[in-house]
Structure formats: structure tokens, C-alpha cells
Amino acid sequence: MDLQAQFRRAEQLAREGSFSEASVVLEGVLTVAGEHPQALLMLANIRAHCGDLDSAFEYFDRCEAIAPDRSIVAFHRARAFVHSGDLDRAVEQFELAIAENPTVPEYQQTLGGVLLRAGELDKALQVFSSAIKLNPGHAPAHSDRALVLKRLGRLQEALDGFESAIRLNPQFAPAHANLSELYIELGRTTDSVVCARQAVALAPSQPQSHLQLGIALKAAEDTDGALQAYRRALELDPDHYQARINLGNVHRDNGNWGDARAAYERASQIQPASAQATASYAATFLVQDELAEAAAVCDRFLAAYPQNGLVMACRTVIGVALGEDSWSADPAALLGISHPRPPNGYQTIDAFNEALSQYVESHPSLSFA
Numbered sequence: 001m002d003l004q005a006q007f008r009r010a011e012q013l014a015r016e017g018s019f020s021e022a023s024v025v026l027e028g029v030l031t032v033a034g035e036h037p038q039a040l041l042m043l044a045n046i047r048a049h050c051g052d053l054d055s056a057f058e059y060f061d062r063c064e065a066i067a068p069d070r071s072i073v074a075f076h077r078a079r080a081f082v083h084s085g086d087l088d089r090a091v092e093q094f095e096l097a098i099a100e101n102p103t104v105p106e107y108q109q110t111l112g113g114v115l116l117r118a119g120e121l122d123k124a125l126q127v128f129s130s131a132i133k134l135n136p137g138h139a140p141a142h143s144d145r146a147l148v149l150k151r152l153g154r155l156q157e158a159l160d161g162f163e164s165a166i167r168l169n170p171q172f173a174p175a176h177a178n179l180s181e182l183y184i185e186l187g188r189t190t191d192s193v194v195c196a197r198q199a200v201a202l203a204p205s206q207p208q209s210h211l212q213l214g215i216a217l218k219a220a221e222d223t224d225g226a227l228q229a230y231r232r233a234l235e236l237d238p239d240h241y242q243a244r245i246n247l248g249n250v251h252r253d254n255g256n257w258g259d260a261r262a263a264y265e266r267a268s269q270i271q272p273a274s275a276q277a278t279a280s281y282a283a284t285f286l287v288q289d290e291l292a293e294a295a296a297v298c299d300r301f302l303a304a305y306p307q308n309g310l311v312m313a314c315r316t317v318i319g320v321a322l323g324e325d326s327w328s329a330d331p332a333a334l335l336g337i338s339h340p341r342p343p344n345g346y347q348t349i350d351a352f353n354e355a356l357s358q359y360v361e362s363h364p365s366l367s368f369a
Contacts, residue, residue, distance in 0.1 A: 003029060003036070010042060019046050037067045041076060048080035056080050071100035075107055078114075087118045105135040112144055116151075124148045139169035147178055150185075158182055173203035177212040184219045192216040207233040207240050214246060226250050241270045241277075248280060252351055257284050264351070268297075275301070275310040282314055283355035286321075289362070294318050314352050321359065 006029050013022035023046055029039040044059035057077070064073040078093030094111035101107070108131035115124035128145035135141065146161025159182060165175035176199040183192035196213040203209045214229030227250050233243040248263030261284035268277035278301040285294035298315035302308065 003033060003038075007038060007042070014042075014046060014049075019050055022046060035062060035066050037063050041067075041073065044080070045076055048083055051084075053080065053084055069101065071097040071104065071107070074100060075104075075110070079110070082114055087114055090114050091118075103134065105131050105138055105141065108134060109138070109141055109144070112141075112148075116144065116148055121148055121151055125152070137168055139165040139172045139175060142168060143172065143175040143178055146175075146182075150178075150182055155182065155186065159186075171202055173199045173206065173209055176202065177209055180212050180216050184216065189216065189220040193220050193222075205236060207237040207243060210236065211240065211243050211246070214243070214250075218246070218250060223250055223254060239270050241267055241274070244270060245277060245280070249351065252280075252283075252354065257287050257355075260284055260351070268301075272301075273305060275305070275308050278311050279314045280351035282311075282318070283352040286318065286352070287355035287358050289359070291318055291322050295322065317352075317356055321363075 006025055010022040010025040010029075013019075013025065023043060026039045026043050026046075029036055033039070040059050040063035044056045044063060047053070047056035047059060057080070060073055060077045060080070064070055067073050074093045074097035078090045078097060081087070081090035081093060091111065091114055094107060094114065097104075097107045098111065108127050112124045112127035112131060115121075115127060125145065125148045128141055128148060131138065131141040132145060142161050143165035146158045146165065149155075149161060150158035159179075162175055162179040162182060165172060166179070169175070176195045180192045180195035180199065183189070183195060193213070193216045196209070196216040199209040200213050210229045210233035214226040214233065217223075217225035217229055227247065230243050230247040230250065233240055234247065237243070244263050244267035248260040248267065251257070251260035251263060261281065264277055264281040264284060268274060268281050271277060278297060282294045282297040285291070285297065295315065295318045298311050298318065301311050302315060305311070
């Protein structure tokens with residue numbers, strides 16, 4: 001049996017999404033060649049991708065027992081934990097991979113990304129800095145380190161980092177997109193649009209590039225351009241949550257609450273646990289004086305997530321408007337709960353606050369005292 005030919009065939013099948021067929025090929029390799037580390041590792045990754053984590057970890061364990069480089073197994077096991085959402089165990093495995101082989105920049109780079117996702121900014125900064133020391137010419141490491149610096153509020157250092165990434169690799173689209181986002185914070189909206197258009201030119205098939213262009217155009221007060229960019233992102237990925245939310249926000253700002261409702265409803269379906277999508281969706285009913293429907297949206301969410309303060313605040317306001325005695329808390333205080341500004345160009349409860357303002361204006365006798 002030509003093992004490498006079988007591996008290439010399995011890889012091609014996996015890329016095409018034919019995971020069952022790929023698994024059959026790899027199991028055939030194990031039948032002929034015995035415990036083979038490459039076949040076991042590929043099977044583990046396929047099982048993890050398909051969500052069968054118990055089977056995946058069995059293959060990882062079998063591979064680790066015979067693999068000449070245990071760091072590779074730890075790295076792939078860490079990625080499986082990331083896929084499952086278990087970031088703490090993912091970090092443990094990435095650190096094990098680095099301890100086994102500290103000279104692989106990809107290990108540092110991927111660990112840094114997980115730490116950034118988990119909000120461990122100081123640790124992420126340290127890891128990305130280590131990755132740059134291992135490979136000073138690696139543009140993604142410079143860009144990711146700059147992203148951490150931006151989140152830490154060290155904007156000039158972040159600017160230098162993004163520019164370094166672009167100098168190292170002018171074709172690296174994420175650096176242009178990240179620099180575009182930073183320019184918005186610096187008030188340089190024209191430069192932000194230029195960078196976002198460059199990201200789109202370099203990666204026209206990536207919805208994130210079009211999303212950032214929409215954010216930049218919105219910041220530059222080009223709402224028609226922003227709508228077009230968000231729609232293009234959704235053509236590429238109809239389930240892109242942030243594009244749906246941002247599309248709804250532009251419609252809301254234009255007074256098109258019906259179109260906003262459709263966008264927010266879809267966003268709430270994409271991410272059912274999103275309080276932001278739920279509150280925004282409820283707002284589209286509130287502004288149209290459809291209080292029962294607004295209450296129902298919140299009640300469905302609170303049945304699953306009863307401790308969510310944001311949706312509870314919105315439901316309290318709706319309850320007061322409906323005259324429900326059970327909703328007697330001070331809605332002004334509840335809506336005054338501080339929510340951090342997300343890093344993607346929209347406020348958490350703007351839609352609901354705007355809808356509430358319009359509702360109160362049209363109902364001057366309503367009292368929240």
C-alpha cells in the first residue's frame with residue numbers, strides 16, 4: 001500500500017467534507033500498517049471536527065503513545081479543546097506542546113490567539129512577543145500582538161505593530177483590517193476606509209473584510225456604503241452574527257425598523273444566547289407599540305437565561321409600559337447598568353434605548369417613577 005497516496009486521498013476527502021469516507025481510508029491504513037501516528041492523528045482531527053470528542057481523544061492517546069514528537073499531538077489536542085469551547089484545557093495542552101518543543105512559532109501564535117479570545121490580555125501579549133522572537137519576520141504574530149496592545153489601550157504601540165506587520169507582508173489582509181479598526185478609535189475615518197478597502201481587495205472572499213469595510217464606512221457616515229458592505233459579508237456567510245447585528249443597526253439608524261427587525265431576528269437565531277440580539281429584536285416591537293410581542297421576545301430568552309441582567313432590564317421597561325405589577329423594579333436604574341463597548345463598532349443596548357426614547361415621546365403620560 002502506498003501510504004502517502006492514501007494520506008493525500010484522505011486529506012482531499014476531508015477538505016471536501018467527506019469525513020466518513022476519509023475515515024474509512026485511514027482505518028484501512030491502520031488495518032494494513034498497524035498503529036501509524038499520521039493516520040491516528042488525522043482520524044483524531046476528523047473526529048474532533050465532527051464533534052465526537054471522546055473518539056477523538058482516544059485516537060490522540062493512541063497517537064501519543066507512539067508519536068516521535070509528542071508536541072504535535074498536544075498541539076492538535078489543544079485545537080480540539082478550542083473547537084469544543086474548553087479554552088482552559090486548550091491552554092494547558094498548548095503550554096504542554098510549547099514545553100515539549102519551544103522552537104515552533106505556530107504553537108506560540110495559536111496559544112496567544114486562545115488567550116486573546118479568553119480575555120487574558122497580559123498573557124497573550126507575552127506569548128505573541130515570544131512568537132516574534134522565534135520568528136521576527138512573521139507578520140501575523142506582529143498583527144496579533146498589536147491587536148492585544150489595542151485592547152490594552154496602548155494605541156501608539158498598536159499602530160506601530162500593525163504597520164510592522166504590513167511592512168513584513170503587504171498581502172496580509174487581517175493586518176489591514178485591524179489597522180482600519182484602530183484608525184476609527186484614533187478618529188482617522190478616511191484612513192480607516194482606505195485600509196478596509198485594501199483588506200477587501202486582498203481577501204474579497206472573506207466576510208470579515210467586508211464587515212470591517214462596513215464598520216469603517218459607517219464611521220465615515222456613509223450609511224449606503226456600509227449597508228452594501230454588510231450585505232456582501234452576508235452573501236459570503238449568511239450566518240455571520242456581527243454582520244447581521246450591524247446591518248440591523250444601520251437600518252435602525254435610518255428609521256427602517258422593519259428591516260432592522262428582520263436582521264435582529266436572524267441574529268438572535270444565529271446566537272440564541274445573545275442578549276444584545278434579543279434586546280435589539282425586542283426594541284423593534286417596542287418602537288411600533290407592539291408591547292405583547294416585545295415582552296414575548298424577552299420572556300422566551302429569560303426562560304433559558306433567567307439571570308441575564310440586560311434582557312431583564314428591557315423586560316422590566318416593557319412590563320411597566322404594560323402596567324404589569326410584577327415588573328415593579330426601577331427600569332431607569334436597570335438600564336443604567338454599565339455594559340462595555342464591544343470591539344466591533346456598535347453599542348450593546350443602543351437599539352433598545354432608542355426605541356424606549358421614541359416610545360416615551362409618543363406616550364407622554366407614561367411614568368417610570
